[in-house]
Amino acid sequence: MHERIKCEKYLSKVMSADEAAKLIYPNAVIGMSGFTPAGHAKAVPLAIARRAEATGEQLNLTVMTGASVGDEIDGALTRSGAMKRRTPYQTNSTVRNAINAGEIDYFDVHLSQVAVWAKNGFFGDIDFAIVEISGIDEEGHLIPSTSIGAANTYIECAKHVILEVNTTQPESLRGIHDVYTVERVPNSKPIPIIHADDRVGTDYYPCDFDKIAAIVYSDIPDHGRAVQPVDDISQKIADNIIELITKETQAGRLPVPLPPLQSGVGGVANAVLAGLKASDFTDLKVYSEVLQDAVFDLIDAGKISFASGTSLTVSPDFEEHYKANFENYRDKIMLRPQEISNHPEVIRRLGVIAMNTAIEADIFGNVNSSHINGTRIMNGIGGSGDFAQNAGLSIFMTPSTAKNGTLSCIVPFVTHVDHTEHDIHFLVTEYGYADLRCTTPLERARKIIDICAHPDFRPQLHDYLDRACAQCAHKHTPQLLSEVFQGK
Amino acid sequence: MHERIKCEKYLSKVMSADEAAKLIYPNAVIGMSGFTPAGHAKAVPLAIARRAEATGEQLNLTVMTGASVGDEIDGALTRSGAMKRRTPYQTNSTVRNAINAGEIDYFDVHLSQVAVWAKNGFFGDIDFAIVEISGIDEEGHLIPSTSIGAANTYIECAKHVILEVNTTQPESLRGIHDVYTVERVPNSKPIPIIHADDRVGTDYYPCDFDKIAAIVYSDIPDHGRAVQPVDDISQKIADNIIELITKETQAGRLPVPLPPLQSGVGGVANAVLAGLKASDFTDLKVYSEVLQDAVFDLIDAGKISFASGTSLTVSPDFEEHYKANFENYRDKIMLRPQEISNHPEVIRRLGVIAMNTAIEADIFGNVNSSHINGTRIMNGIGGSGDFAQNAGLSIFMTPSTAKNGTLSCIVPFVTHVDHTEHDIHFLVTEYGYADLRCTTPLERARKIIDICAHPDFRPQLHDYLDRACAQCAHKHTPQLLSEVFQGK
Numbered sequence: 001m002h003e004r005i006k007c008e009k010y011l012s013k014v015m016s017a018d019e020a021a022k023l024i025y026p027n028a029v030i031g032m033s034g035f036t037p038a039g040h041a042k043a044v045p046l047a048i049a050r051r052a053e054a055t056g057e058q059l060n061l062t063v064m065t066g067a068s069v070g071d072e073i074d075g076a077l078t079r080s081g082a083m084k085r086r087t088p089y090q091t092n093s094t095v096r097n098a099i100n101a102g103e104i105d106y107f108d109v110h111l112s113q114v115a116v117w118a119k120n121g122f123f124g125d126i127d128f129a130i131v132e133i134s135g136i137d138e139e140g141h142l143i144p145s146t147s148i149g150a151a152n153t154y155i156e157c158a159k160h161v162i163l164e165v166n167t168t169q170p171e172s173l174r175g176i177h178d179v180y181t182v183e184r185v186p187n188s189k190p191i192p193i194i195h196a197d198d199r200v201g202t203d204y205y206p207c208d209f210d211k212i213a214a215i216v217y218s219d220i221p222d223h224g225r226a227v228q229p230v231d232d233i234s235q236k237i238a239d240n241i242i243e244l245i246t247k248e249t250q251a252g253r254l255p256v257p258l259p260p261l262q263s264g265v266g267g268v269a270n271a272v273l274a275g276l277k278a279s280d281f282t283d284l285k286v287y288s289e290v291l292q293d294a295v296f297d298l299i300d301a302g303k304i305s306f307a308s309g310t311s312l313t314v315s316p317d318f319e320e321h322y323k324a325n326f327e328n329y330r331d332k333i334m335l336r337p338q339e340i341s342n343h344p345e346v347i348r349r350l351g352v353i354a355m356n357t358a359i360e361a362d363i364f365g366n367v368n369s370s371h372i373n374g375t376r377i378m379n380g381i382g383g384s385g386d387f388a389q390n391a392g393l394s395i396f397m398t399p400s401t402a403k404n405g406t407l408s409c410i411v412p413f414v415t416h417v418d419h420t421e422h423d424i425h426f427l428v429t430e431y432g433y434a435d436l437r438c439t440t441p442l443e444r445a446r447k448i449i450d451i452c453a454h455p456d457f458r459p460q461l462h463d464y465l466d467r468a469c470a471q472c473a474h475k476h477t478p479q480l481l482s483e484v485f486q487g488k
Numbered sequence: 489m490h491e492r493i494k495c496e497k498y499l500s501k502v503m504s505a506d507e508a509a510k511l512i513y514p515n516a517v518i519g520m521s522g523f524t525p526a527g528h529a530k531a532v533p534l535a536i537a538r539r540a541e542a543t544g545e546q547l548n549l550t551v552m553t554g555a556s557v558g559d560e561i562d563g564a565l566t567r568s569g570a571m572k573r574r575t576p577y578q579t580n581s582t583v584r585n586a587i588n589a590g591e592i593d594y595f596d597v598h599l600s601q602v603a604v605w606a607k608n609g610f611f612g613d614i615d616f617a618i619v620e621i622s623g624i625d626e627e628g629h630l631i632p633s634t635s636i637g638a639a640n641t642y643i644e645c646a647k648h649v650i651l652e653v654n655t656t657q658p659e660s661l662r663g664i665h666d667v668y669t670v671e672r673v674p675n676s677k678p679i680p681i682i683h684a685d686d687r688v689g690t691d692y693y694p695c696d697f698d699k700i701a702a703i704v705y706s707d708i709p710d711h712g713r714a715v716q717p718v719d720d721i722s723q724k725i726a727d728n729i730i731e732l733i734t735k736e737t738q739a740g741r742l743p744v745p746l747p748p749l750q751s752g753v754g755g756v757a758n759a760v761l762a763g764l765k766a767s768d769f770t771d772l773k774v775y776s777e778v779l780q781d782a783v784f785d786l787i788d789a790g791k792i793s794f795a796s797g798t799s800l801t802v803s804p805d806f807e808e809h810y811k812a813n814f815e816n817y818r819d820k821i822m823l824r825p826q827e828i829s830n831h832p833e834v835i836r837r838l839g840v841i842a843m844n845t846a847i848e849a850d851i852f853g854n855v856n857s858s859h860i861n862g863t864r865i866m867n868g869i870g871g872s873g874d875f876a877q878n879a880g881l882s883i884f885m886t887p888s889t890a891k892n893g894t895l896s897c898i899v900p901f902v903t904h905v906d907h908t909e910h911d912i913h914f915l916v917t918e919y920g921y922a923d924l925r926c927t928t929p930l931e932r933a934r935k936i937i938d939i940c941a942h943p944d945f946r947p948q949l950h951d952y953l954d955r956a957c958a959q960c961a962h963k964h965t966p967q968l969l970s971e972v973f974q975g976k
Contacts, residue, residue, distance in 0.1 A: 100962040100963060100964050102964075107926055107928050116836075121739065123926055184743075185839030186743050186745075186747065188836075188837045188838075194678070255672075255674055259674060344833065344836055348831075349673075349676045350673065351676070373969070374965065375960050375961075376961075376964065376965075381910055385910055390832060392608070392673055417854060417908055420907075420908065422598055422873055422906070425610075437605070438595055438597075440594060474588040474861075477859060477863050479863050479903075481973035485969035485972060
C-alpha cells in the first residue's frame with residue numbers, strides 16, 4: 001500500500017477512514033471528488049455514515065461533488081441521515097427519493113459554475129475537501145484517479161483536505177490529467193485551449209501540504225455501470241443525428257473534420273458513436289464530460305483521434321479490454337477539471353457539437369431536462385446548459401413518447417424549462433430532426449409537430465396550435481395558456 | 489460632403505439612395521448596421537420603402553440588424569410592406585405590432601450569436617450589408633459611426649456592401665472603435681481582452697473594395713431618445729441593487745474595484761448609475777451594450793474610468809454638453825462589435841455585474857423578459873441571455889407590480905421563460921433583493937415572496953406555495969400546474 005505514497009513526509013498523515021471521519025464536524029460543507037460514478041471519495045464517506053449511525057449525531061452536512069457519485073456517498077450519507085444538503089448533480093435513487101420527499105435539500109447548478117461559485121465564496125466556507133487520488137509521487141504531487149470534476153477546486157478552496165489513496169486505481173493513470181484552474185476575477189486570463197488536445201496544466205493536483213488533515217487508504221473500486229443496450233428508438237434517433245450532421249457538413253455549415261463532440265451518457269450517445277464509427281467521418285474529437293466504452297471503441301477503430309473529458313468510466317464487460325490496451329489510449333485521452341471541460345469559453349471556441357437529452361420538449365423549442373411533471377427532480381441540469389448555450393451546434397434529443405407510448409414527449413408547454421428556445425438548434429426524435437434555427441415560434445411549432453412528434457399525437461398538437469392561432473390576439477407565439485397544464 | 493471620402497477611388501461608387509435602393513432584389517437577406525437607435529442605416533432603407541410603395545413590388549426582404557433601430561428601418565419598411573422577416577431585436581412599435589399581428593415573421597436570437605450564426609451560414613446567404621459610416625479615410629478605411637453592432641460581420645459575410653456616409657456624425661468619432669472578429673471554427677482563437685479597456689482590433693471596418701456596390705451620402709441624424717425620468721420605484725430598485733453590491737463586496741464575494749457593469753437602458757439603469765455616483769465606489773468600468781448619458785455623467789464625475797459598449801447614444805438634452813466635452817471622453821470609451829461586447833468568453837472572464845430587466849419572474853426564479861402573457865413579443869431577448877448566463881453576478885430587476893398595481897410581476901409560473909432559475913443570482917424589486925444562489929426551489933420561493941413580491945400579493949402567493957407543498961407528492965419543486973395559468 002505504502003508504495004502509492006512515494007514522498008515520505010506524507011506518510012505521517014495516514015490514518016484509518018474511521019479516524020478521518022472523526023475530523024468532520026457538524027454543519028460542515030464538504031467538497032468531494034467524483035464525476036459520473038468515477039473517482040469519487042468512497043472510504044471516508046462510508047466511515048462518516050458509520051459514525052452518524054453509531055452515534056446518532058446530527059451531522060447536517062452539505063455535500064458538493066463534481067457530478068453524480070456512487071452509493072458510497074449519496075446512498076450511505078442519505079441512509080445514515082448525515083447529509084442535509086446536496087449539490088450540484090445526482091443520479092442515485094436513494095438521494096433522489098430523499099430530495100423529492102423533502103428530506104434532503106438539493107440545489108441545481110451548472111457544472112461549469114461550481115468552480116466559479118466556490119472561488120467567489122457563493123457556497124460560503126468549504127470546510128473539507130475529500131478527494132480520491134491514485135497516489136502521491138516523490139515530489140508530493142497528488143495524482144488524480146478516474147475523474148477530476150471539481151476536486152481541484154475543492155482542494156484549492158477547502159480549509160482541510162482529506163485524501164483517499166485508492167489502491168485499486170491503476171498507477172498507469174499518471175499523465176492523462178491536465179489540471180488547470182481559472183484565476184478568480186479580476187485576475188482571470190484566457191484559457192489557452194485552442195484544440196481539444198491542448199495540454200495547459202499540471203498532471204497533478206496542486207495542494208498545500210499543511211492543509212492535508214488526513215490520508216486514508218482505500219481499496220473500494222469504481223463500479224462501472226453496464227452500458228445501456230441500444231434499442232430501436234435510440235438507434236433511429238442516432239441515425240437522425242448522423243444524418244443531420246452529415247447534411248450540415250454538406251451545406252458548409254459544419255467544418256470537416258467535425259468540431260469536437262459532446263454527448264451525454266446512455267444508449268443514444270452510444271448509438272451515435274457507433275453510427276459515426278460506420279460513417280465516413282474521420283479524425284473525430286471528443287470534448288465532453290464522460291469518456292465511456294464507445295469512445296475507446298472508436299479509438300480502437302482509428303476514428304477518434306482525441307478525447308477530452310473530466311471522467312473516465314468503462315462498463316464491467318469492457319474493463320478487461322480497456323485495461324489490456326490502456327497504453328494505446330494514454331496519449332489520446334485527457335481528463336480536465338469540469339470548470340474547463342464545461343467552460344463556455346472553450347466550448348464556443350471549439351464549436352462543440354453538443355448532444356443532450358430532453359425529458360420533454362415543447363412545440364416552441366423549450367426543453368425540460370430535469371423535472372418529471374414540473375415537480376419531481378431527476379438528476380439536475382448537469383452540464384447540459386454549459387454545452388447547449390455555447391455549442392456550435394446544439395442538439396436535443398428525446399424519444400417522441402414516454403410511458404409505453406401513452407405520453408407525448410412533445411407538448412404545448414414544458415412543465416419545467418431548463419433550456420430555452422434560444423439555446424437549441426435541432427430537436428431530434430426517432431421520427432426525424434427539426435432544424436429550429438432562424439425560425440419563428442409558429443414555424444418551429446409546425447416543424448416540431450410534423451417532424452418530431454409521434455404520429456399518434458400530431459392531430460391533437462395541431463389542433464392545439466390551430467386553436468391557439470385562431471384565438472390568440474397576438475400571433476407571434478400562439479398559446480392557450482389556460483389549457484396547457486390541464487389535468488396536471 | 490466629398491471631404492468625408494478621402495480616398496479617391498471610392499468616389500466612383502457614390503450614387504443616390506434611390507439608385508442604391510434599386511440594387512436590392514426581391515427576397516434579399518440584408519444585414520444592416522444599427523444598435524439601440526444609433527448608427528443604423530437610414531437613407532437607403534427609406535429609399536427601399538419609397539421604391540416598394542411606388543412600384544407595389546413584393547420585395548419580401550429579410551432584415552437583420554445589430555439590435556433595435558430607428559423608424560427609418562423598422563417603421564418605413566413595415567409600412568411599405570417591403571420587409572417580411574426580421575431578426576434579432578426590435579423596439580419600434582410599428583414593427584412590433586406587425587409581428588404580433590402575424591404580418592412580419594420575427595425570430596429571436598441572442599445578440600452574441602448573430603455573428604456566429606452569420607459566419608456559419610445559419611442565416612443562409614446574406615445578400616447585402618447596408619452600413620452607416622462616418623467617413624472613409626485616405627487608405628480607404630471605413631470609419632464606423634455611433635454603433636458597431638453586427639455591421640462588421642454583415643460587411644464580412646454579405647455579397648454586396650452599401651455604405652451610407654452620414655455627414656451628421658462627427659468625424660471626431662474616429663479612434664473610439666475597436667473592430668475585432670472571432671474567426672470561424674476551427675480557426676477561432678482566444679479573444680485577448682483581459683481588461684475592459686483592452687484594444688484588440690482596428691478602428692475601421694475591413695472591407696473588400698470590390699464588394700462595395702454603392703456609397704450613399706446621408707444627412708439624417710441619429711435620434712437620441714429622451715432619458716426616462718427616475719420614478720420612485722426605479723429609485724428604490726436602484727437603491728436595493730447598490731446595497732446588494734455593497735454587501736457582496738463587504739463579504740468578499742465581489743472584488744473592489746468592482747468588475748465591469750452591464751446594464752440595460754432606462755430609468756432603473758440610470759438610477760443605478762446615479763446611485764454609484766453618490767457611492768464610495770471608484771474606478772468603475774462598464775462592459776455593456778449601450779453607452780448613454782449616465783455613463784458620461786459618471787465619467788465627468790471621475791467615477792467611471794472606462795466604458796466599453798457597442799453603441800453610443802445620448803439624449804437631446806445632453807447632446808450639447810456631450811459634444812462640447814467629447815475630447816474628454818474619447819480615451820475613456822470604446823465601441824466594439826456586439827460579438828465581442830456580448831461574448832460569453834469575455835463576460836465570464838471579466839466577471840461582469842449584469843443588471844437586466846424582467847417583465848415577470850416566478851417564485852422559483854425563472855424570468856420572462858420577452859413576452860406579455862406568453863404570446864405578445866415585446867423586444868426580444870437581446871443581450872440579456874449573453875450576460876445573465878455568464879455574469880459574475882447576474883441580477884434581474886422588475887417592479888413588483890404592473891398595470892397600476894393590479895398585476896403581480898411575481899407569479900407562480902412565468903408565461904414564457906427566457907432565463908432559467910440557473911442563470912439568476914439576485915432578483916430585485918422596489919421591496920428588496922432576494923439572493924437566490926445556493927437555494928433550493930422552496931427556499932427561493934419563500935425568499936422571493938417575502939422579499940420581492942408586493943405585500944398585497946404575498947398572501948395569495950404564500951397560499952399557492954403552501955397548498956403546493958401540501959398537495960404535491962414530490963416536494964422538490966412544489967407546483968400546482970393545473971392552476972398556474974388559470975384565467976390566462
